[in-house]
Amino acid sequence: MKLMVNGQERVLEGVDSDMPLLWAIRDLVGLKGTKFGCGKALCGACTVHLDGQPVRSCQTFLADVGDGKVTTIEAISGPVAEAVKSAWIKNNVPQCGYCQSGQIMSAVALLESNPKPSRDDVNSAMSGNICRCGTYPRIRAAIADASKHLGQ
Amino acid sequence: MNTVETSSGREIVGGTSRRGFLEGIGTTAFLLAFQLPVSPGRAGEPSGVSGQFNAFLAIGEDDVVTAIIAQTEGGQGNSTGMTQVIAAELGAAWPRMRYRFTTGRRPEYINPMLYEGLVLTAGSSSIPGFYGAMRRAAAATREMLVAAAAKQLGVSPGDLSVSESKVTHSHSGRYLTFGQLAAAAAKEPVPAEPRLRARKELLLIGQPLDRLDVPPKVDGSARFGLDLEAPDMLYAAVRHGPAYGSTVAAIDDAKAKSMPGVRLIMAVPQGVAVVADQYWQAVKALAEVRETYASHPNDNASSTTVEVALRRGLEQPGHPTMGSHGDVATAMKSAVKVLEAEFSMPFLSHACMEPVSCTARVSGDQVELWLSTKSPSLDAGHAARALGIDPSTVVVHNEYQGGDFGRRSGMEHTTEAVLLAKAAGRPVKVVWTREEDLRVDQHRTAFLGRVRMGLGADGTPVAYEAKIACDGLWQRLFPWFYAKKKPVDLPMFNLVGGSYGIPNEAGTYVNVPLPVRIGAFRGNNDTHNGFMLETMIDEAAHIAGADPLAYRRRLLSKDARSIAVLDRAAAIAGWGKAAPGHHQGIAYLQSEFYRCRLAVIAEVSGTADALRVERLVGVCDSGLAINPLLAERAVEAGMIFGLSNSMSERISLAGGAPEQTNFDTYEILRIDQTPDVIVEIISVGDEPGSFGEVGTMPVGTALGNAIFSATGKRIRTQPFGGNGVTFV
Structure with missing residues (x-):
């Protein structure tokens, strides 16, 4: 089975097509930045982009991916991604940091489709990503910063 | 020591405070x-x-x-x-x-x-x-x-x-x-x-x-315990029995054992594990394993039996707590008015975003562990005990932890990893699903407390009596330490004898062994003991016809640092000047152990059927702040954690098992219900205090007092959501 991750084609040996993309990325491809949180698409820690759209990789199965292009935190790039990552650093957003890969992937997807989100837009787009440390106010501030930067 | 303990004009006698109690233990003990x-x-x-x-x-x-x-x-x-x-x-x-x-x-x-x-x-x-x-x-x-x-x-x-x-x-x-x-x-x-x-x-x-x-936490390169690997390792999925303490009686692995990649299926102390080449193979095979569990006394545990046990506990004599002083019985008789109330809190799970895992390599007398842990000593000990070896031979690897909040001291997962690695003859990584992580936690104890507060003619408290029933963290997590200190346990601290200088106080603690594993939880005793005191102070203020902030200022007037945090919080929050339809509540925390004074003001809007938390303000003086940015963020995060605990979190039991198994049923605060939070740090003196968990302690009480302001309902059971209000 073939998997296109971060611009590289990977050949996966001995895998079932019902394997969640999450475990293929982490255990077979060896990219650890995408996190396991709940296994039920309830927390957003495993968020990656599939053909540019955010998906929960724990409930996206290899059979669903096909020849789609998967992008993970390690390779997310472009003006929006750079603005988001810079804003995350400037605002010192992470605490434990475990959920932040997923938060960033969701935030990039939000700003790609909606460069000037309202507070309600942010709350709505980000409510699938849990942060147990409670960095939510900092996430809101960082998204606002990134949006402002992109608008300049 | 600093001057924290002199705020009320009374000195706390050395050795009765938690800091004094723990200091001087020495580290030579073996x-x-x-x-x-x-x-x-x-x-x-x-x-x-x-x-x-x-x-x-x-x-x-x-x-x-x-x-x-x-x-x-x-x-x-x-x-x-x-x-x-x-x-x-x-x-x-x-x-x-x-x-x-x-x-x-x-x-x-x-x-x-x-x-x-x-x-x-x-x-x-x-x-x-x-x-x-x-x-x-x-x-x-x-x-x-x-x-x-x-x-x-x-x-x-x-x-x-x-x-x-x-x-x-x-x-x-x-x-x-x-x-x-x-x-x-x-x-x-x-x-x-x-x-x-x-x-x-x-x-x-x-x-x-x-x-x-x-x-490294922004580019995905930070390594957490679940990301660490041993060379040539296998993966294990594990399922635990329904009740805490369950043991496997029989395993039917007829179908599972022939599934792809499966290497080993065996019982572990509280459940069953499948070891396979890939984690997903282990998960799939585990779904096909049918095991039965031996009957266990905890099988019949439920939220009802827990409440009954705690209620019976309150009828027991219990143990007087440190900080008790004066003559409460006489003072209550002389009181103009006596308030009585009962408070309760449920079990909670830590729900760290990184589920529990442990990778182990067992090779002869050489043992290595890779995991997120708050204590390499404890995890080395758990591994050594499971294998019957000398703990000093156990090497522990740990980088970042995906949350802790009191959770990260192993036992079950460490024990499972070493037993499976030994049996498989290869390194094994055990990864718990979210379901196992929430169900087999080291839960925050459930809690029941009953208090009486006597008010004098001027409306201030003349007597405070507090009796609590819950399980004890030291007893459950550090039994060897408890053996030397008993009956003293963590829930007793800061029950009475606090900063308000109430002239007569009596605290009583009743230990009730509860049917789940109990551990440390951000805020611990200060959360439940503060919930009672700060709610009663709020009630007393209302009965006295006093503003709750002014009432606290009056009781704390001898301590300029307490007044400073209260006044600054009031100024930031616009205390008493809330917008139409908005209502405020305040709670105060003072802790010698954390060297902390913290005032929290919560602001809500709406009605009991649709209540919205609009804003939290916290002003914290924990002595010297080494890094005010870190301190501010720690207090902010602690407040949001406590807000989540008090709004919606609850572990209930049925048939011995926690009923909440993932984030659909164990409801954690999400961004859309998170209010604006403003924290200010007042750095004082040359001795640094604590910031990490203090924010958690008073925030639920401030919310409860705000709910009273908004609705007239005095809710003494947490979480508030589902116990009288609905949050939007």
Whole structure:
């Protein structure tokens, strides 16, 4: 089975097509930045982009991916991604940091489709990503910063 | 000690406070199960770190100073704060500072504020616990650098100054860098009593420096326990029995054992595990395993039986708590009015975003563990006990932890990993699903309390009586420690004898063994004991016709620092000037152990059927803030954590098992219900206090008092959501 991750084609040996993309990325491809949180698409820690759209990789199965292009935190790039990552650093957003890969992937997807989100837009787009440390106010501030930067 | 305990004009007698109680235990006591390794070079401590001067720092020839951090980073920012302390005392340039974690189990890494013999990160005490030791280590290193520089420059040590990673001769301007001096300095004698810098020389202390761990947590490169791997490892999925203590009676693995990749199916102490080449293969095969469990007394446990047990507990005599004083019975008789109330809280789960995992390699008497842990001592002990080996042979690897909040001391998952690795003959990584992580937690104890408060003619409290029934953290998590201290246990602290100076107080604690595993939880006893006191104070203020803030100010009037946090919180929140339809509530926390005074104001809008938390304001004085940015964020995060706990979190039991199994049923605060949060830190004095968990303690009570303001309902059961209000 073939998997296109971060611009590289990977050949996966001995895998079932019902394997969640999450475990293929982490255990077979060896990219650890995408996190396991709940296994039920309830927390957003495993968020990656599939053909540019955010998906929960724990409930996206290899059979669903096909020849789609998967992008993970390690390779997310472009003006929006750079603005988001810079804003995350400037605002010192992470605490434990475990959920932040997923938060960033969701935030990039939000700003790609909606460069000037309202507070309600942010709350709505980000409510699938849990942060147990409670960095939510900092996430809101960082998204606002990134949006402002992109608008300049 | 600082002056915290004199706020009410009464001194807390030494030894009755938690800090006093834990101090002076000494670290020489020897624990059979968790003994320290004989050689500091064993047990996770890489040998031969270049330029290592002592347990706390190393200097490289490239001028880089590496702070060696034996406390674990679970998001609280202690790795940055500890690095900052080393840099400040040493005189290092901040851009040249790095840190690395160690799991070395050296005596220097035992926190003097905590439990004897353990390398453990707990109690928000990384900075206050190691502030002195880190400064002494850095100061000794600085003097060794100066001694080496004096010889090389041919000048007197007294004419040299140390800053920006250089030792400079003031008269000539000549200097040598730390990197140039490190090798020679390491050969200088270690000064026994180095001079510590005066506060004004500690230029980096009090600076809001950026967190050092942010970049790797933004680009995905930070490694958590679940990301660590052993060479040639297999994966294990595990399922535990329904009740705490369940053991497997029989396993039907007829179908599972022939599934792809499956290597091993076996019982573990509380359940069954499948070991396979891939984790997903193990998960799929485990779904086909059918096991039965032996009957267990906890099988019949339910939320009802827990409540009955706690209620019966309150009828028991229990143990008087520290802080009790005066004559409550007489004072109650003389009181103009006596308020009575009952308070309760449910079990909670930590729900760290990183589920529990452990990777183990067992090879003869060589054992290695890779996991997120708050205590390499405890996990080495659990592994050693499971295998019947000497704990000093167990090497522990740990980097970042995906949350802690009291959770990260192993036992079940560590035990499972070593037993499976031994049986499989290869390293095994055990990964718990979210369901196992929530169900088989070290839960925050459920709690029931009954209080009476007598009010005098002027409306102020003349007597306070508080009786609580719950399980005890020390008894459950540190039984060897409890054996020496019993009946004293953590729930007793700060039950009575607090900062309001009530003239007669009586506290009673009844230990009720509960049918789930109990552990540490951010906020611990201060959350439930403060919930009772601060709610009663609020009720008393309303009965007295007084403003709840003014009422507290009056009781705390002798302590300027208490007044300062209350007044500042009131100013930021616009106390008494809330917008139409908005309502405020306040709670106050004062803790000697955390050196903390914290005022929290919650603001809500709407009705009981559709209540919205609009804003939280917190103003915190925990003594010296090493890094005000870290402190502010820690208090903010603690408040949001506590808000989540008090709004919606609850573990209920049926058939011995927790009914909440994932984030659809265990409801954690999400961004759309998160209010704006404003935190201000007031840094005072020269002694650092704690910030990590103090925000959690009073926030639920402030919310409860705001709910009363908004709805007239006094809700004494947490979570408030589902117990009288619905949040939107």
